[in-house]
């Protein structure tokens with residue numbers, strides 16, 4: 001689990017294996033594969049234009065199967081408050097991930113830990129992000145693409161990751177079984193997040209790729 005007090009405290013030291021979030025799951029079968037392979041969190045996509053979008057009904061079926069075994073993270077892009085209220089009433093989320101222009105006040109009002117996504121691009125100044133989102137439990141660093149908010153499969157430029165953030169880093173963007181070892185060794189993130197890299201086609205998760213990804217993570221020491 002990602003944000004229970006004991007685990008969160010231990011892993012902010014960055015000792016041991018990086019945590020893993022498998023994002024954009026759309027069915028119970030793949031959610032079970034993620035759990036059985038040792039993932040710490042799954043992401044459920046509540047942004048309708050995404051090929052990984054799930055309805056609250058589909059999401060609650062997945063959540064009923066895996067609740068308590070992994071952290072369930074709801075992923076949103078500039079959601080209306082009413083949409084978040086509706087999802088929260090039906091899906092037992094453990095945390096919320098925001099990929100749009102949501103400010104700290106908006107993100108922290110739901111009574112759950114929140115993850116703020118930063119889409120890193122050359123020439124931007126990230127010095128103030130800790131002050132801008134003081135309530136964040138983690139920053140997810142992702143690649144920048146002008147046409148998409150996330151889930152692009154494009155590698156994030158690891159050299160742009162800001163130093164000295166006030167909370168742990170989740171590394172995302174273009175991670176795959178064949179580069180996750182190097183990513184963890186270089187960046188030493190608290191958590192890694194993957195979507196496209198464990199899919200056989202856009203929006204369709206692949207059990208063998210999920211297992212291969214988790215095996216590679218297990219093979220790398222996180223300290």
Ligand SMILES: O=C(O)c1ccccc1NCC(=O)[C@H](O)[C@H](O)COP(=O)(O)O
Pocket residue numbers: 023024043045047050051052075076077099142148149150151152153154172173174175193194195196197
């Ligand atoms: O996955 C999406 O379709 C998506 C759409 C809009 C906002 C966020 C989205 N995904 C969020 C994630 O946490 C992804 O796992 C992250 O962006 C990395 O994706 P990938 O490069 O495909 O591994």
